Amino acid sequence: MDDDRRMSTDRFYGGVENRISILQDFLAFVGDEHPSRKALYEWFDHNTGGGGESFVDRNMGFFESLHLVRFEGETCRLGVYGERYKLTHDPFVVLQALRSGIKGFDTILTALADSPQTDEEIQDLIVAEFDAASTGTAIKRHREWLQALGYLTHEGDTNSLTKAGRDAVETLNLLSDRVVIPPATGDATTDWIDVLRQYTDKQGIRIEDSTLEGFQVEIPGDQPTHICGHHPFIDDSHTGSHTDPEFLQISVDSEHNALERDAAETIVGIVLNTDTADLYDPVLDDFLYFTEDLLSEVASASQSIEIGVADDGTYDDPFTGRANNWHDLLAILTHNDQTDTTEPITDPAPYYWVNQGEEEIDGEFLRAPTDDLFQYDLPKLTVGDIVFSYNNGELVGYHEVVEPAHIITTGDGDDDVDEEEHYRVETEFTRFPDPLAFADVFKTLWEHRLDQYYPVNAGGINQQYFYNLSEAAGEYLLKQGTQQPADDTETDDEEEPDIDHPVLAHLDENSDTTVYKLTAPPDYWLTAIEYRGIPVEETHADHWRDASPGDIAIFHAQQKPSNTELEPQDGVVFGVGIFGHPYQKTEYWLHDEHETDQLIERVIGLDRLFITSDINKLDLTTSARAKSHAELNEELTALTQNGLTIDRVQQLCREVSGTEFPTQNTFVTFRNDDGTQDLSRPRAIITALAPDLTELAPVNYEKPFTGTLPANDLLDGLYFSGDLGETIIEQIEAALLAGDHVILTGPPGTGKTEIVERVATHLADAYPHLYSGSELTTATADWSTFDTVGGYMPTETNDDNANADLAFTPGIILNRLKDTQTGVQSNEPVIIDELNRADIDKAFGQLFTLLSGQSVQLPFTRNDREIELLTTDHLDDLPAEHQYVVPDSWRIFATMNTYDKTSLYEMSYAFMRRFAFIRVPAPEFTTGDDDTARTELTTEMNAYIDAWDGLDPSDEERDAIGQVWKQTNQAVDDRSIGPAIVRDMLTYVTNRRTSATDDLSERVTEAVISYIFPQLEGVPERKQIITHIAAVDATDTDTLRTAASDMLQVTIDTETES
Missing domain, CATH: 3.40.50.300 (P-loop containing nucleotide triphosphate hydrolases)
Known part of the structure; x- marks a missing residue:
């Protein structure tokens, strides 16, 4: 099919720096309000300064083509990409939206992955590849979007990929022969075939297009299995035409060509929305579960179901989870009719987990459909098994099985309610004295996870019904859940104590303080803590300029380190800091700086720093480059292990404001829907962190000075x-x-x-x-x-x-x-x-x-x-x-x-x-009073006067003070005065000047008495020094003699001593 995507992009409000924040606010507005077109005009006018209705219309047409929004008449709603981005704030979602409707982004990213490119070089590549690209305008707008998303930097005329950009290239596999995530073509079936092909070719599995407008997958083996898919055409006899019911039929057969099977023999029908973005999110991730072993299973079945895809891009039940979707699909493909319908289909486990409502908890039973899917495999439970009950964010207790699974029938079979078979397991339920918050047990559950059928994933909880637990996880939950409160009689009535913490006090005392969320890889944070400062990339220079001492930052560590050779960590919120002054550094600190040989100059200092990390396991003296990967991995674990999980942080934010924690983007402020500052979310997060926070000094007292002095x-x-x-x-x-x-x-x-x-x-x-x-x-x-x-x-x-x-x-x-x-x-x-x-x-x-x-x-x-x-x-x-x-x-x-x-x-x-x-010596002068000596003295005095701002002595004043300085320093060996005293004397003499004819001798003598005499107190040779000064023509000997007697208790002779 021809690539009918457009070549050009449209600009959006906010320029490069603010485009994404405005986009986030706009999509939140659309998702929450479903505005009319008129309301859109008003929103843009109020929040961006407008640009006119035609500009808004053009932007909305652009966004609609990218499935960010969709219009139902005059009502604007979120498209599938808009829904996903509103939920995740993941810039990769916007990139996929752009790729789905616009050419050229892959070309730019691929070129930059090889080396930095100028705009002109990228333009040449685009023009060579796409006939529609004839000017540099398209290139500039492509580049601006990639800049706004944080995927490239633009300095001068040169573009370079950021770390996020390199990650996107790797995710898209742009440097290989095949792109892992192909752009949408606009045709649903073709796009499914393209995506399938990416995950089957490399496993030796052949996929073929068919003249019957479908596709066929051949799984190799002694008896090859063929999975076929096509649109079933329905004959509308009264119109004489065929219609497309918009779902894809999947059939399995040992025959090579089973495309002409009747619809009654279809085993899986996949509903295809007309919005082709559904093909990529979340469906795309689920193709990752096409493992070779699963695909090679012998498939024989006669079951038919439909996998519904809702408007927001999610699956209807039973495909509500992501990690197991394709496993479940293949379980259907490999389904065999069984005579004993209560036989287990998966292996037993030491303990179990169930996500359930209050009805089952109060009734003391478990219930699940009889479908042969792992999440419904209640038949494997035996009497005495323990099943932990998860409800509304908490583990509330556990079931002990008292009767094995049996089949019950629900519904009465009338027109409204069909009869359905379910497994039911009778239990005795024990409630925990205090429910266990998921955030409090997540870390331990994740440490003791099983390879499959486990309720916990890296991002939080899996939402299906029934899971296995490891022995260590089960024992841990039993121990934690059955502990009694310290004082059972007062626990329910006691109020939570007020949390007293310096950052909360600072927030109370400074209500206009800006609170930032800073997101970065864990190894970045290790370096930031070592240097007690926040390195700020060029793309966030505005934040560096805008940040003020006293502002607060909440530290969010991502899972993946910037050094790809290090192990991923749990994504957590683990610290908080109070900003000091911004400054610029001259040394490489970060891994990326060494890798790219590009200095990140800007830094925001920290006046106070608090983290939840195990500080005793952090070596904050040694540079990361001097540590082994094993040492760094241990320190990254110590850095993140006591932080708040993102699930827990999201829960805190939703409880206090109904708005989620902004996990995406590096620099984000907490804002309400109306744009005002939101302090409720950061206050809740800091309060939750406070009991585990340890303060580090704003200076690293273990690091030696290794810098330079300019x-x-x-x-x-x-x-x-x-x-x-x-x-x-x-x-x-x-x-x-x-x-x-x-x-x-x-x-x-x-x-x-x-x-x-x-x-x-x-x-x-x-x-x-x-x-x-x-x-x-x-x-x-x-x-x-x-x-x-x-x-x-x-x-x-x-x-x-x-x-x-x-x-x-x-x-x-x-x-x-x-x-x-x-x-x-x-x-x-x-x-x-x-x-x-x-x-x-x-x-x-x-x-x-x-x-x-x-x-x-x-x-x-x-x-x-x-x-x-x-x-x-x-x-x-x-x-x-x-x-x-x-x-x-x-x-x-x-x-x-x-x-x-x-x-x-x-x-x-x-x-x-x-x-x-x-x-630090005083200058030495040539002895004598000949022309050479005078010239050298004048030259030296002029050099000093040029360095001293604000002084403009006459030649006579300069020479007089110069002679006083020379005579003072040459009177006695190793007895000198420095230029600072001379400067004071010159300043006095010039400021004391009243007219062109006043007495220079008087002014010079006063300067000597005021600035040189105090330096001579207690000096044994002071008489000799004063006698030399008195020999200068521009001094008054009588006045000096009197002052020397009064101040220094010495008498100088009338005639000058040599």
Whole structure:
């Protein structure tokens, strides 16, 4: 049959970014309201800004051709694909709808699976394959739909498949000789034949078209079996024409050609709706159960049934389930007449499961049709067998069989009610004291599943009647169900306790907070937790920009890892986080980044992080690339094993809002039907998670620093001669990578404090998964360990110690290691300015051992536990209240003023050896006062002034201050001042300027007294330094002499000393 699908697609509202969310809202509106065409116009006008009735009509015609919607007169209803997408929000459903009516999507996906392609390259492929494609418009609209569905990214003019796109290519088997899921042709019988052929050819089973407008399948064997199908034609004698009753007759015969069998001999009639999308969903999945063994069974039967397909794409009874549809079909095909109709057809099991209503529970019996299908196989039950009863989401108790199955007849045989035979089993029923919620037992049932006839699938519960249970599953249910409540007299009357959790409190205090659902593969989440951040792909850049600190995210882990070599996990909701600030990273974190060599730059940081995982089994220090697949599989299991199943989450959502949990799409906000924010669903989910949530610190204190320091950024606005500045930054970086603390030494004003402040700020900004901030403090001579470590202080309450009025209060250092508000681990490098002012041994003595990598117990207690300072390798679990952990990346940055040189040597060697000392010198000037020396000084001063924004001194001001700086630094060896003091002096001199004729000497002298004299206090050579400064022409010697006597207690001579 010719491929009569169209070539072009239509655009839809919302552009690439918002198209799918608008589509979801639109289909929900159609499914719930069945609107008229006028109501559609109004909905689009209100929700999208309209576009006009003609645009809406064109979109509706487009959607109708794709079976997303259908019209009954002027009433719009959902088509089969629309029904399926409203239920699942699976983008693959939309892709199938597009493929069913439009050419070219397979060509694009196949090309991109090979390599990234430009729009022009894809256009050439499409034009070469399809005559109808003559321009690039079709290609762009195809691409936009694939972008919106998350299957490709478009950067510049280049298109690349995403992980979801590669999965779709694999599912469709586009890279093989045959497509697993062929697009619909529009003819029901032809499409059934095409789908059948995909699953029979590769098993050596031949399928042939027939001149009788049907098909024939030959199952090989010693005596080949032939399954034939065709449309039965009914002769309407009064019209002289044949009509098609729209169902497909399936016949089985040992003859090669049985297509001409009469309708009375048909064994299966499959009803075919005119909406050809029914052929693909859910029917398509059921073809997967055409296994070779089942197809090879010898088929002989004379039974006839019809498998009805409803408008929403589901089967009528008995084909209500999906996993067993084709097994049941083949059971019919292989049915033999049996004289003993109560013989079992499947093997017995240790325990059983039944989905039933209250009538059977109250009446203490089981009842099922006598059809030879596994879900009705009650004859295999024997006296004493245990059958667990599932009703309305709960296991309510169990039946014990007291009489084996016997046949009863229901109905009276009149015109309204036909007589039907049923199996009935008499039981004694025992109710559980408390019903078992399915969500609570799902994990264990899934772990102990059987290979077939089992009530539980990966997504939840199977809906047919009767199933087998394994021995382990049955024993588990008996144990759980028969446990008595702790206090039987109060259980029914006691109210559920209020759940107190920080995220719920945050939600209560910030009602305008946006709550997101984030969906990702489990190995993505393992990496996100390791780095305490959410990597955001280019397709979700808007969410990265829109997300605000304080927003909340619920974590949903999919079943399949992004690394296809890892084992699938249970799909669960397992955590919740509070957003911090967005930032950009420069390193590869994720498996997909390494595989595609494409960096995902955008990250949303996390201020607080809570997960249900078994944290002790997660290695959050080692990179995933350094772990074996076995190790990763164990960690993925630990990550997901305590989460809420999707069935349980769906139940919670339906109970509070009637709206399901959005399992599809990566970034989704919770919204009501009217577009307002819905907080009821996330609140219910977080409340259910809360008892099992463990808080992780927003920083990974076990990971070392392995990053870099960008010299250009850190030195912006600072000037150092030659490559001195870059060398200092490189030395600091090397010290950080080596695990050392850092002390910058040098004269005052050389930029030591400015440099370490910038480094600490950069670490917190660029590596928020390691650092939570920094703190600057200035050392004093009075410091003791009480200031640095902490000690007992009086408290207003006795909460910390019930027997005293004193409680341990952490000091400067310990407060950098734990958040004082939440008690959660933090990591703030501390900057200690002018460290040499402190008595090092007195202030830091208790920290010496800690800084050398050993843990320390302090002579203080908190809640009767000794305060411990621990390194990460001495921590067995999450830090307790009395424990302070020193992160592997934590550092002390200190500065030391070498003007008071004796203090440097008063530091003990035990303290010094734990630091890297990095010198930040003042510039050196050429001695003398010749032209060369003056030119060099002018050049150096101009370089500094260019780096300092906002300064515009005159040449005379520049030269005067330059001479003061030179004379100060050359007066005594190793006694200098740095450029920061010079900048302050220049700023003073220029701001003090009142007119062009004012006295420069006065201003320069005032600047010397204000900024240089304070640096000379206690310096033995201060008289010599002041005498050199007084030799500068632009200073007032008398004023300097007076100030030197008053401030520094020295007298300088009238004549300049050399």
